Amino acid sequence: MHSLLVVMGVVCALVVPSGQVVYPSPNPQETETSFWMDHGRRELTEALQQTPNNNKAKNVILFLGDGMGITAMTAGRILKGQKKGVSGEEENLVWDRFSNMGLLKTYNLDRQVPDSAATATAFLSGVKGNYLTVGVNGKVKSKDCAASLKKENQVSTILKWAQEAGKDTGVVTTAQVTHATPAALYAHSPYRYWQCDSKLKAEGPNALACKDIALQLVEDEPGRSMKVVMGGGRQEMGAGIDPEATKKCERSDGRNLVKEWQQDKASQGKTSAYVTTTGDLKKLNAEGTDYIMGLFGDIHVPYEDMVKVAVRRLKRSDNGFFLMVEGGRIDHGMHHGKPRRALEELVAMEEAVRETLEEVDLQETLVVVTADHSHVMTMNGYPDRGNDIFGVTINEEDVSDHLPYTTLMFTTGEGFNYTWNGTEVIRRNLTGVDTTHKDFVPLAAVPTYPGSETHGGEDVAVYANGPMAHLFHRVHEQTYVAHVMAYASCIGPYTDCNRPFNDHRTRYKHVHHRDHDNDDDDDDERKRKGRKGYGKGSDGYNGAPALKSGGLVVLWCCVMLNKVIMWKTLKDLHPVGRTGVPQPRQEYPEEEEEEEEEEEKGGRVI
Incomplete structure (x- = not known):
């Protein structure tokens, strides 16, 4: 019956007088109060479990x-539903149903709005860097080859940590395998x-000491030891086979890095195995x-069956595996101001996530879904429920020129299309368009060169399921992702794998970066309660959560013993009947309240 209603709704939607598709809701009963009360109870029951x-x-x-901001996910969710013939707003992406989520701050050390290289460095290594730099810390500025060669400025990543723990590793991307x-x-x-040697040579002599990214993949660790590498980018590897491909980063040294990779394994x-189709x-x-x-x-590539093959190969490891999968062309569609191309890629990535979940056990596999940054696409107007997500809205009451406009628009991009008619500024009339x-470009407020729509600087979402997924629970620095992944799997900085002491309390503290130890933890509470913040380690930090301190228990016992001795001494000095017997200090509720008030004044609120 439900399927019949959907089919009838689609047929009706396709013949609306305006010529624009309006998809029906799959829930005719949603106008009833009981529908939403039942819906809320089900969600609450799930949450309580x-x-x-x-x-x-x-x-x-x-x-x-890549570039999958909140607006993109909302629009992608609607597109997924409309592909099924229903309104879409009520649809769920597979990660919408994950048990835990949070938000991530995406800024680079030197930019409010980030790029993909520095953001990837952050969520893969746990260390923030500068705009356009990759795999290095904030001491390295863009194009500073000399600084990037210093070992102390190079950061290790979850890939290396996993390999050191004996895990198999891999990467799948719809962009170039040498992309940011x-x-x-x-x-x-x-x-x-x-990405290739010709780019280094074009930069000048100061860059020649550096090694191009493709060469690092084949020659250096940890890239050399990845069991699975799949994506695009034959040009950078010196293995191009399409003479018509756009020349972006060709090797000038004549090396075929794919052949060298094969020889190394032999x-x-x-x-x-090297496959191209x-x-x-x-x-x-x-x-x-x-x-x-x-x-x-030669450059970029669609998903195909890459993810499924990668997971099946990596599952062979007795020690487990780490795999990163990138939907790189969401970003590309956005940069060109083409939302349909971007959102089709998002829906394809969502399908890859769904298929992957069928291949793994969430009792032993942590799955994280997130974005590196957002874009400046917005979802606006007051379109009808079920309006085609790529359609237009006609809102004459609020729009002074009385022209239709698309639900999805950009603040920057090549879709800028305003003209002066001698009297006023006018925009493109979309009637009949x-x-x-897939190649329609909506209006943008600020013109850019083709492919140069800018990133957005707002927070992005992170979703997680599996072991320690609940550690994503609020607004975090983007670097936090690497720490959670490493801690969950007991690798890298967290090899001791201590698990938290649970006292089931929720704490809040407004923390500034000027804190003496630059952390985001509840320092005052930890110190007052005698709780160790980070476990063992020469600098007091290896990521272990707060644990009961045996040393402080001993100290407490000493203090109490000292009080008893002092009380006995005073009793001997002041016999009963002359001055009275001094009593040990008692902890009164009023004094505890005063202590809590003082701590609240100091910035901590429980």
Whole structure:
């Protein structure tokens, strides 16, 4: 019956007089109060049944939607529903149903609005860097080759930590395998666009001491030890096979890094496979191959079956695995101001997440879904419920020129289209225009060169399921993602794998970065209660949560013993009947309240 209603609604929607599709709600009963009361009760029941999963994560999978801001996810959710023939607003992306989420601050150390290289460095290494730099800390500015070569300025990532723990690792991307996000896994470069040697040479002599990103992937650790590398980017690897491909970063040294990669694996006595087509990928015996490299385009590539093959290969590891999957073309669609291209990629990534969840056990696999940054697309107007997400709204009461406009628009981009008619500024009339076409470019407020729509600077969401997923629970620095992934799987800085002391209290403290130890934890409470903040380590920090301190228990006992001795001494000095017997100090409720008030004045509120 439900399916019949949906089909009838779609048929009706397709013949509305305006010619614009309006999709029906799949829930005809939603106008009833009881519908929403029942809906709320079900969600509340689910929430009450949630319990933290404190297991050690054998596997970690990070899905990264490049440029997948909140607006993009909302619009993508609606698109997913409308592809089913319903209104879409009520739809859920697969990660909408994850048990835990938070928000991430995305700024770079030197920019309010970030780029993909520095943001990837943040969520993969736990250290923020500067605009356009990858795999280095804030001491390295863009194009500063000399600073990037200093070991103390290079940061290690979750990829390296996983390999050191004996885990298999891999990356799947719809962008180039040397692009900003995957490069942050394995490379150290002061400039994200030094993907091939010709870019370095073009920069001048000061850059020649640095190694291009493609070469770092093949020659250096941890890139060299990745078991799965799949995406685009044959040009940078010196393995281009399409003479018509746009020349963006060709190798000038004549090296074919794919062949060198194959030779390296053979010298180790390992099997390897290099595939370039979807057909080859589907025929590949992932369970019987040690190393897999798939380069499916000279530059960028769609998903195909990359994720499924990657997971099946990595699952062979007895010690578990780490895999990062990037939906890189969400970002590309946005930069060109083409929301349909961006959101179709988002929905494709969502399907990859869904299929991956069928391949893994969430009792032992932490799955994280997030974005590196947002874009300046906004969702505006007052379109009818179920209006085509790529459609227009006609809102004559509020719009002074009485022209239709698209629900999705940009603040910057190549869609800028205002003209002067001699009397007033006018914009494009969209009446009769197919705004749902994949290459339609909505209006933008500020003109940019093609492909140069800018990123957005607002927070992005992070969703998680699996072991320690509940650690995503508020607004965090983007660097926090790397720390949670490492702590959940007991690798890198968190190899001791201590689990938290649970006292089931919720604390809030407004913390500024000027705190002496620059952390975001409840220092006053920890100190007052005698709780160790971070476990063992020469600098007091290795990520272990607050634990009861045995030393302070001993100290407390000494203090109490001292009080008894003092009381006995005073009793001997002041016999009863002359001055009275002094009593040990009692802890009165009024005094405890005064102490709490003083602590609140100092900035801590429980």
